[in-house]
Amino acid sequence: MTRQTKSKRYLHSVKAFAVIGVLLSVIGVMAFALDNGKEKTVESESSLPAFKKDSITSVKAFKQVYTVLISPRCMNCHPSGNIPLQGDDSHLHEMSPQRGTDGKGVYAMKCSNCHQPTNTPGLHTPPGNPNWHLPPADMKMVFQGRTPSQLAKQLIDPKQNGHKDMKKLIEHADDGLVLAGWNPGEGRTLPPMSHAEFKKAWITWLTTGAYAPKGK
Amino acid sequence: MINLNVNQKTYQIDADLNMPLLWAIRDIIGLTGTKYGCGVAQCGACVVHLNGEAVRSCVTKLSRAAGQKIVTIEGLSENNNHPAQLAWNEENVPQCGYCHSGQIMSAAVLLRENPNPSDADIDSAMAGNICRCGTYLRIRKAIHLAAELQRKEAAGK
Numbered sequence: 018m019t020r021q022t023k024s025k026r027y028l029h030s031v032k033a034f035a036v037i038g039v040l041l042s043v044i045g046v047m048a049f050a051l052d053n054g055k056e057k058t059v060e061s062e063s064s065l066p067a068f069k070k071d072s073i074t075s076v077k078a079f080k081q082v083y084t085v086l087i088s089p090r091c092m093n094c095h096p097s098g099n100i101p102l103q104g105d106d107s108h109l110h111e112m113s114p115q116r117g118t119d120g121k122g123v124y125a126m127k128c129s130n131c132h133q134p135t136n137t138p139g140l141h142t143p144p145g146n147p148n149w150h151l152p153p154a155d156m157k158m159v160f161q162g163r164t165p166s167q168l169a170k171q172l173i174d175p176k177q178n179g180h181k182d183m184k185k186l187i188e189h190a191d192d193g194l195v196l197a198g199w200n201p202g203e204g205r206t207l208p209p210m211s212h213a214e215f216k217k218a219w220i221t222w223l224t225t226g227a228y229a230p231k232g233k
Numbered sequence: 234m235i236n237l238n239v240n241q242k243t244y245q246i247d248a249d250l251n252m253p254l255l256w257a258i259r260d261i262i263g264l265t266g267t268k269y270g271c272g273v274a275q276c277g278a279c280v281v282h283l284n285g286e287a288v289r290s291c292v293t294k295l296s297r298a299a300g301q302k303i304v305t306i307e308g309l310s311e312n313n314n315h316p317a318q319l320a321w322n323e324e325n326v327p328q329c330g331y332c333h334s335g336q337i338m339s340a341a342v343l344l345r346e347n348p349n350p351s352d353a354d355i356d357s358a359m360a361g362n363i364c365r366c367g368t369y370l371r372i373r374k375a376i377h378l379a380a381e382l383q384r385k386e387a388a389g390k
Contacts, residue, residue, distance in 0.1 A: 125338075125358045134297060225315045
């Protein structure tokens with residue numbers, strides 16, 4: 018055997034070990050990833066709650082969420098038309114204020130002309146919030162008339178939900194105007210559950226896959 | 234003490250921050266052109282401009298108005314010659330007159346933001362100002378005339 022042939026054999030052996038080593042590493046990484054995959058079905062950021070797809074839990078949670086979103090305290094500012102709704106019977110807002118381009122009204126009829134930074138004292142006086150507005154004209158985010166299935170799909174579509182990703186959707190449970198629904202001023206009923214219960218159902222719905230109930 | 238800037242004058246008033254701006258304007262400063270109608274932002278008689286917006290002074294607290302620029306009907310123009318005031322006069326719009334300072338203040342915001350308003354624009358802008366005498370048709374006519382006067386004034390400059 019020549020010295021050259023010996024050297025070639027040695028190189029072949031090194032290559033074979035290297036290939037086996039790489040393959041073992043890949044298998045190891047894949048096994049780790051697959052194991053993790055059992056726990057997390059959706060990519061999540063460290064700041065987000067754990068995600069685990071569960072359509073039954075998700076739909077059940079959304080049914081609770083829906084009762085809040087369709088209640089007057091939420092739906093009245095998510096009308097199908099350009100005039101907000103008013104009162105527990107969700108009638109068209111007296112004086113017919115218009116949405117306007119930015120959702121803050123038009124001309125002498127801007128929301129904050131009557132709606133102050135805080136609730137005005139007295140029965141049925143204008144409720145207040147520093148950020149009082151409707152969704153803007155280019156993304157109306159309508160709740161009124163939406164079925165549970167339609168609303169669920171709309172809420173997770175960034176093209177229809179105000180460009181919100183999962184993180185922003187979860188944070189939205191604590192938005193100032195959302196919270197205002199539980200501080201509506203005198204003479205108005207509260208949403209059908211507490212904010213804590215709503216937030217829990219909202220996050221459960223989202224983190225279990227944000228499934229839409231069946232049906233149209 | 235609270236600093237209130239009304240019609241380009243600064244007033245130092247001793248009042249509760251929860252006091253409605255309308256009270257301060259009428260009872261403390263003494264400008265009585267702005268009227269009290271309903272007290273709950275339903276009628277528009279008390280409209281003044283707060284940083285240019287037509288707010289209802291009966292529900293606007295001093296805490297919101299302090300340090301901001303407030304204009305009442307008395308300060309809308311130097312010589313009662315705002316195009317809306319001239320048009321109101323020309324068309325004999327008021328009957329009892331009680332709601333018309335608020336009507337004119339709301340119309341002024343419309344005319345500033347839309348120099349050529351349609352009937353629909355006028356209805357959208359003025360729907361929150363109620364007139365018990367029913368002068369709505371004359372109000373609409375006067376706003377069209379005011380828009381015309383404003384355009385002529387702008388063209389003449």
